[in-house]
Amino acid sequence: MQEAPLCRFCLDTNETAKNPLLQPCSCRGSMRFVHKKCLMRWRVQDPIRNAEICLLCLTPYILEAPMVEQMPDDTGFIGLALRAPLFLSVGVNYLFVLHCSILPYRNVSNDLFEVYQYIYQLLFFCLFATFWRVQNKRSYFLRWRTKEVFCFVVLHSLSNYSLHNQQFFAILPLNVAMSFYWFYHKKVLHEMNLEH
DSSP states (O other), X not given: OOOOOOOTXXXXXXXXXXXOEEOOSSOOGGGSOEEHHHHHHHHHHSHHHHSSBOTTTOOBOOOSSOOSSOOOOOOSHHHHHHHOHHHHHHHHXXXXXXXXXXXXXXXXXXXXXXXXXXXXXXXXXXXXXXXXXXXXXXXXXXXXXXXXXXXXXXXXXXXXXXXXXXXXXXXXXXXXXXXXXXXXXXXXXXXXXHTO
């Protein structure tokens, strides 16, 4: 008597039209079957390791549809600058200090400091653009909740106001605003993949 197919993740034999049992890789025996939703959840939890290949048989998944949104790989140097923009800010402000050291009579201008902070913002968003590969743009922007957008705008406005009024501590709310935007971007992509 042959046993009913069993999902290797949830250990359930039930399947529906929307959540069938698949054989997405070369695994055999009891590890052969997996629910479509269980596999999608597994791929989304750690997309860098689990998205493309099965870690048991090391063969690529054969699926009807790929993941909805590719999660950004933020493990390298650019990823560090996006996850923790304080490092990018320190680098830009180090350039500012070098620039000031070669000015005649040490004529350090607050306007020059402001220019370097705008360079920092521009660098951050240029780096962010290299990782921004969203397929379903409408769904992505609809998920940006009013409260989060308001917090980001307030922090950004506070930092720009501080810059305009020549306050050195403008870089603190600016760093918080930048890191908030990156983490929320990843959170939105994760939610979109889970609902697929």
